[in-house]
Amino acid sequence: MHSCYQLNQNHILGCSNESSIGSEDEEEGVVHETVKAVELAGCDWIHVDVIDGRFVPNITLGPLVMMVEPDQRVPDFIKAGADIVSVHCEQSSTIHLHRTVNQLFMEAVVNLVLIMSVNPGFGGQRFIESQVKKISDLRRMCVEKGVNPWIEVDGGVTPKNAYKVIEAGANALVAGSAVFGAKDYAEKL
Numbered sequence: 001m002h003s004c005y006q007l008n009q010n011h012i013l014g015c016s017n018e019s020s021i022g023s024e025d026e027e028e029g030v031v032h033e034t035v036k037a038v039e040l041a042g043c044d045w046i047h048v049d050v051i052d053g054r055f056v057p058n059i060t061l062g063p064l065v066m067m068v069e070p071d072q073r074v075p076d077f078i079k080a081g082a083d084i085v086s087v088h089c090e091q092s093s094t095i096h097l098h099r100t101v102n103q104l105f106m107e108a109v110v111n112l113v114l115i116m117s118v119n120p121g122f123g124g125q126r127f128i129e130s131q132v133k134k135i136s137d138l139r140r141m142c143v144e145k146g147v148n149p150w151i152e153v154d155g156g157v158t159p160k161n162a163y164k165v166i167e168a169g170a171n172a173l174v175a176g177s178a179v180f181g182a183k184d185y186a187e188k189l
């Protein structure tokens with residue numbers, strides 16, 4: 001099983017002394033250190049949310065890099081080092097899903113379905129229990145079709161409920177506040 005961690009500006013600020021973050025360089029240093037720390041603690045993936053203040057009210061990466069229609073930047077994310085790129089299926093986020101998925105297949109090997117288990121936009125929300133059935137339905141459909149994608153679950157995942165989503169068939173978990181809000185990342189892992 002892979003575990004992965006969401007990294008966004010809120011989580012970085014949440015686990016640091018906000019007043020100590022001044023310049024962009026300092027902020028970049030905090031991001032760097034935090035990523036290094038969760039990697040050392042044993043996380044397998046770093047999950048970075050690109051949230052642009054349109055599909056959801058929040059902005060994760062900061063106004064300087066704010067964008068609309070992030071799916072149009074897929075090649076840039078890959079060039080920047082992303083191994084996996086996932087997009088929202090809602091048309092209000094990804095305007096032309098078919099085109100974007102085709103583009104993903106041309107740019108990289110894509111084999112992951114992400115099920116959101118909170119309303120997207122903010123970390124620290126409560127896990128939506130009804131999504132457990134969605135995960136098991138998806139796993140069953142995959143078995144029936146003879147495919148085996150990563151099934152990633154994102155939102156409200158904690159050490160207390162992780163077993164449920166794993167039992168339902170997920171094999172990649174995003175944990176934001178559960179990990180970045182803890183003093184000891186490895187223990188939460």
Ligand SMILES: O=C(CO)[C@H](O)[C@H](O)COP(=O)(O)O
Nearest residue numbers: 120121123124155156176177
């Ligand atoms: O993508 C999200 C919101 O848009 C995630 O749900 C969230 O950021 C993950 O954090 P947490 O584990 O605290 O729910």
